[in-house]
Amino acid sequence: MDTQPLAAIGIAALLLAGGVGFVLADTGGAGTAAPNDSTPATANATVSVGADATVERSPDEATVTVAAVGRGETAAAARNNVSGDADAVSDALEAEGATVTSSRFTVRPEYDYSQDGRELVGYVAVHTVAAETSDVDTVGSLVDAAVDNGADRVEGIAYSLSDDTRADARDEALTTAMDRARGGATTLATAEDRSVGDALSIQTSASGQPVVRAEYATAADAGGQTNISPGPVTVDVSVQVTYELE
Known part of the structure; x- marks a missing residue:
């Protein structure tokens, strides 16, 4: 079977599991090394990973x-x-x-x-x-x-959520998303007999959904009391991380 180095053939893969996506890419310029160059052609290969996380908090x-x-x-x-x-x-x-x-x-x-x-x-x-x-x-x-x-x-x-509560929830969600990103990158790199190095770039985005209630009524019209039970407020984050492959 004909085999070629990773840098020469380029590898792209997508794996969705737990909100994580991967792309392996070579940035070393395959085929540009001189015949006697001892530097591996795959030295600059990277893996880009997308991951997300959701954290719930009780509204305050x-x-x-x-x-x-x-x-x-x-x-x-x-x-x-x-x-x-x-x-x-x-x-x-x-x-x-x-x-x-x-x-x-x-x-x-x-x-x-x-x-x-x-x-x-x-x-x-x-x-x-x-x-x-x-x-x-x-x-x-x-x-x-x-x-x-x-x-x-x-x-x-x-x-x-108040500003402090939202910031705390966002920090937790970012930590979880980054853990998932590195874990996913490690899984993919291991499958190619590689290891994950430093993060070269990180992009993030975050959002939160307020909980809205419109069905409560007019219990007060009859002399009663209006009772409302809110659901949780979610804070969603996504990260896109590019790691160096070793």
Whole structure:
């Protein structure tokens, strides 16, 4: 059987296992060595490895977004009908320990549609308030307080991680991904009777997915309490590492 050095033939392989991908490549310039050059042609061969890791953390921040809705025959009337409720909602959220981070107001015409066309029946004003808390166990209480004080609907609840918690999770995920990358590179190199040397380049990327809850309701309307159980927040990282082969 005809055999050739690794540098002369070049080897490319892909192996997916546990989120790890590999590519073996020769960067030594196959066939460029002088006839009497004693340096192995494969001295500059490398292996490039992609790996990823996911770390979960319990959320330690939450944002509650609620809205008060008012109607009137004119835009001014609709605005006046909602302004008091919006202020009361903001005050109630702050009294529960949350920080109101944004407030948005919109007003639009409301029409009655029929076969003959549309007829203006009034205006709808919506005042949306968003509030943050670092005590995620109080989210249900925030929803109840908002509804009890004039909020007509809950726009959304988003759970997330604080900067410190996210940084800690990212460090753990990066460590895991790098361990997988070197382990995968070692597996592939061993199969070619080689060993893995220093990392020549490293590229990383990271992302995190907030946990969003939109189905909670109006337990407060019936005098009950709103209970919400958030899921974990994930932090995902990917690394692309090129190692020297020895």
